[in-house]
Amino acid sequence: MLAFICTACGTQYAPSETPPPHCTICEDDRQYVPPRGQTWTTLEALAASHFNACRQYEPGIIGIGAEPHFAIGQRALLVCTPHGNVLWDTIAMLDAATVTLIRALGGLAAIGISHPHFYTTMVEWSRAFGNVPIHLHAADRAWIMRPDPAIKLWDGETLALLPDVTLIRCGGHFPGGTVLHWAKGAGGHGVLCSSDICTVTMDRKFLSFMHSYPNLIPLSAEQVTGIAAALEPFAFATIYGHYFDRVIPTGGKHVLKISVERYLKAIGTYGS
Template sequence: MNNYNPEDSENLLICNACGTQFDTAGRNSLKTCFICDDPRQYVPPSGQSFTTLADLRAKHKNEFHPHHSDPRLISIVTTPKFAIGQRAILIQTPSGQNVMWDCLTLLDEGTVAEINKLGGLHAIVISHPHYYSTHAEWASAFNCPVYLSSEDMKWTARETERRLPIAETRTDIILGSSDTGLVETGVVAIKLGGHFPGSLVLLFDKHLLIADTLLTVPAGVANWKVNALGELRERPKGANTFSFMWSIPNFIPLSANEIVRMWGILKEYDFTSTHGAFVGTDIEDDDIKTRVLQSMQIQTKYMGFGEHPFLHALW
């Protein structure tokens, strides 16, 4: 039986910049956010500030948007935008066990009711610490496990027994127990690293959910199919689709060697679409894997490694 009470934690402090919930309600006891003090993130010009779930529930709501070509993928987005503004993606798996990719800070009665109407929530997998948000709250509300990379556990701000460390490069999300029976969801967590040591992507039925482990750029979602006269055209050669960053807001790229290492893992998997951290960053293209490789090669070249053997890599 789940004894979750949303009022128990509604006054715990939440960072306004990154959306992380801390295990204290004392305004005098928490003056900084250790996630925002890390050089991958930032404190806004207005300074460090905190809010609470009680405040967020009064001013924000979550909206649900099924993906247009595969309604099993449902984006959940907080409006008006809060903190980083990422989306979570609820995956309705063939087993009936719903898995949520990434997490939002806002959790309210309407969100719980809508997810339960869609079949409930049986597991959460989070790409990296910037989206850890209120995952302990979600895990309590739905009585489900939360999968985080073992390398990044030090970035958690609240205690919960529901966290499960991902230690391997590949982790198939299998739910249940030896008593109740194990259920294969078809969801695979893949540890690429890069942005954080344990940064993940998630694979489900050739959909690759990438958060910002692979950062979708404007040229990636551009409409190259027609010109100003409505004439058909091809995507220009040399246009990239993704960037690979150690810090997204501070524009610090990953090294060439790290990009090559990430490709060594990702090339083993087949996918025909990518789904980034934000609404509007979905790309469906049977050739999207080639576009990932080309984007990696473009970044490697223009960081000054014009003779790097990776520029000639194929898959």
């Protein structure tokens, strides 16, 4: 039995004799099946053809992403705090070098994931670090393709993971869409790990918000104002999106404000 991984989205399924007949994540309107059709790999095959690259953005924030690009191509973030390390989002690719390096930094206290597109090989990551808990918002439970006792579903609007580290449910892209706030990041000004719940745009000057990025389906005004309201109580300067180069270094809170205004104006609801 092998735990097959979808090559289009990186989702790993529960072990089976043959690859799953289709990918539930890719067939949803927030993803897509490539023109070539559905194909599958395994973690062993992936680790033979890829490696993980790391980038330290600031003390305590290290990005980890596969080279060459695999599936959606997001990078994870390792948030290192005096109270333990959190892995924010997971990527499909996990190898011995990655495990060795993270263990040398103190291992993991917890895994938090923004939404189902980045669940990937979360169970492998948990097992590699002593079955650490994987915190997923309960609203997205239907999209868990590899159930495991390490998965801890949380309900409500916020979850205090560690001192100064909070998961915030924003909704939007997925009903349980979650971001991570680290109050002590950015020299104490606060860091928001926004994944693609609030997407850092290509010019790194704005955020944007979508139901489906590949299929270009926007969110409603109500959903976007809901994201703004969820983030209102939190201070942050730096925003880390879900790709290596999607970072807003300063003024993050102001960027959120003008981004929400721009979005609402674009869909014709600003000021109404």
